[in-house]
Amino acid sequence: MDVSQTNKPIINGTSTTEEIVIKKFTPSKWIPALMVAWSVVICCMAAVKNFGGLVATRLLLGVFEAGFVPGAFFLLSMCGLLAYFITKYMDGKGGLEGWRWLFLLEGLITFIFSLASFFILPNFPETATFLTVQERDYWVTCLRKDDCTLNDSQHYKIDHHSLYLVVKDSKIYIVMLIGIFIGSALHSIALYLPTVIYSMGFDPFKSQLLTVPPYFTGWCISLAITLHSDKTEERSFHLIFGGCLAIIGFFGLAMFENINLLYVSTFFCTAGVSTFAPLSVAWVCSIFSTPHDKRAIALAMVISFANISGVLASMLYPTNDGPRYCK
Template sequence: MVDSKENPEKPSLHQFEDSTVQDSFDDGVLKEKKIVADAEAVSLGFEGVDEKTVLRKMDIRLIPMLSALYLLAFLDRGNIGNAKIEGLIDDLHMTGPQYNWTLTVFFFTYCVFELPSNLLLKKLRPSRWLPLIMVAWGIVMTLMGVVNNYGGLLATRLMLGVAEAGLYPGVAYYITLWYPRHRAQFRQALFFSAASVAGAFSGLLAYGIAKMDGVGGYAGWRWIFILEGLLTVLVALIAPFAIHDSPETATFLTEAERRFVIHSLRIQNSADNHEMVQEDDKFQMRYVIDAFLDWQIWLGLFMYWGITCPLYGISLFLPSIIKDLGYTSSTAQLLTVPIYITAAIVAVIAAYVSDRRKQRSPFILFFMGMIGIGFIICIASAGRDVPGVMYFGIFVAVVGIYPAFPGNVTWLSVNIAGDYKRAAGMAIYIGLGNLAGAMSSNFYRSQDAPEYILGHSLELAFVVVGMIAAVVLRMAYQHINKKRDAMDPSEYPENPDSLGDRSPLFRYML
């Protein structure tokens, strides 16, 4: 294949609007490029389509509801940490290890049910499936507020994992059905930043709800579960009217805009803007098998664990870690707020820059480095009676976690081609990746308070391994891309564009 640097690329659709701001400032060249781009737009039926307008329409119609769904999911998943410091353990006569086990079992069912849920999302309509599982976990969350013993809490946490399993991998996959890969991380970050907002909101909400202690004969921690569960069910009833199934059926787009979006998705992975053949719409088991055998998923898992171990360790134990520094429960709840708000802002800014640069790995590695530095600060300050420094270390770690996570999920998702394979691959990746939650839920033991040296050290170890995996993954992608660049078209197999990410026409994003 001829190197694209030696031959000007055929203008892609996302360049129509910006075709007059290319590398050269020569008026004649610019005019010629605009004429070529406009001619291509007319020939493909996209005349008058403005990409910024299309993206704005999709952002307004898709992202707010997706963010609301994930905010509530993360709120319901992590509020047990807030309930703990409001008396949950004492009222249910639980030990520290029993509490950690209630955190762990959630991830077992969460992992197992992600793959079937993502395949059902592909088979069924997202506007039906996502609200349905949302109603399910809202009911489970409400019932968690009326359990009377350790067994009851354990059972509800197991069922919460079943119900919530389909949301994050489902929405992460759903975004790839609408946005091309160089536009995806910003939207993933907007969606995922809801998790950090949930962390902040959880502290504020728990602070307020805990004041209901004794109302109706229920303890304050019970009302945290009950009211947040009812809120989830209420939003789920609205969700079907705010979720659009696919670009093909999006009524808020014109016919030309729908064709533009579909074509943009089909050329996104090609070296020469060639429209890749899509897989059959009918499900076949070979797509799942292909995903299970894909080397990049298994290598990427170590990177994923390097981010999700700290993510879950912090989200489940942050109120307790701060309280053990010497603060009251109320103050600890409130001190979680600035950490999460800052993390959300940084995540969105980082994703915007990453999309503009069309690079993933440099940003992932930078923010994973921040996570590591944060835990090093925590370990170094342990036992020195400097709670402010420990708090700062946690602050740095969290601000690294929330930009790194959407980056790593987006990086893998855009490098898997084929709708069913991507749906299966992302479910496998996120499902097995979330076993990190099962591990990290046991890192912070009550007997290690307030230093938690063991927990911080284990998190640091996972971050280091994850960074090594990210470097190896990038090097592997670079090697394959260069190998494919050097191939002659005569060496291509028959129907190369039907091979997905194994096609010599496919280029991995770095």
């Protein structure tokens, strides 16, 4: 099969909630468009004057980010390092506070990369110009083997019967509940790690800088666990192992009083929660494997409920309860 002659793209294997939209707009347009939108919103956050403006821009940011599943913890570690230098050395430049420069520069960087993505991001395996014909052929063959129900007539069809298949499957409700708990842990670390470290007695700038080692360690451990999971083709016990690491970390934050042990506990937290996002997506895909529309709908439902947990996580770490947050 010469995939270079194939006109209809294959989207099997998409692991985000936006598969149906991508079918219509293609990834190279949809994903950069989201990036452009939220980068503009981030830049606008630098100009907010009151709490209402902050809430409005944050709401818009959530709307535009909803179609793009984050989860690159290595990039988060770099963002922590970047935030430290921007807030420390740009404070007062041009009459702007450091936090305004943080929003402005990160928004501009995202905007530039999103524009470049319009031209360099491939839509589907058949259109990936950085691959040879043989590599594209191999990729498409693997995708077809992954979903034997896929054929050319299905590429642009949205099988509404798949929604019924998901809704009547009792497993989806159990997985959605698990997603809420996983999401709470993920959002807690993503939102409050600098606050947790700050409550240990470090100054704000150093707190931002000290988020880098836990995130980098979490990325390394997550990579090792997910690679082993992929090699053994097993998801559940790897997820449980990641959960145990997170439990150790959160338990340490609740019980220890020594600053060094508290900081070490954050490494366990990031290592545990860093494994949740990639492995949970792969786990859901294996549970609801075929047809591919059923898999996409299941992912959409699970991720949506996991994102709702951000509301719960936003209330878990008031500064006055630090550094153990037991109340």
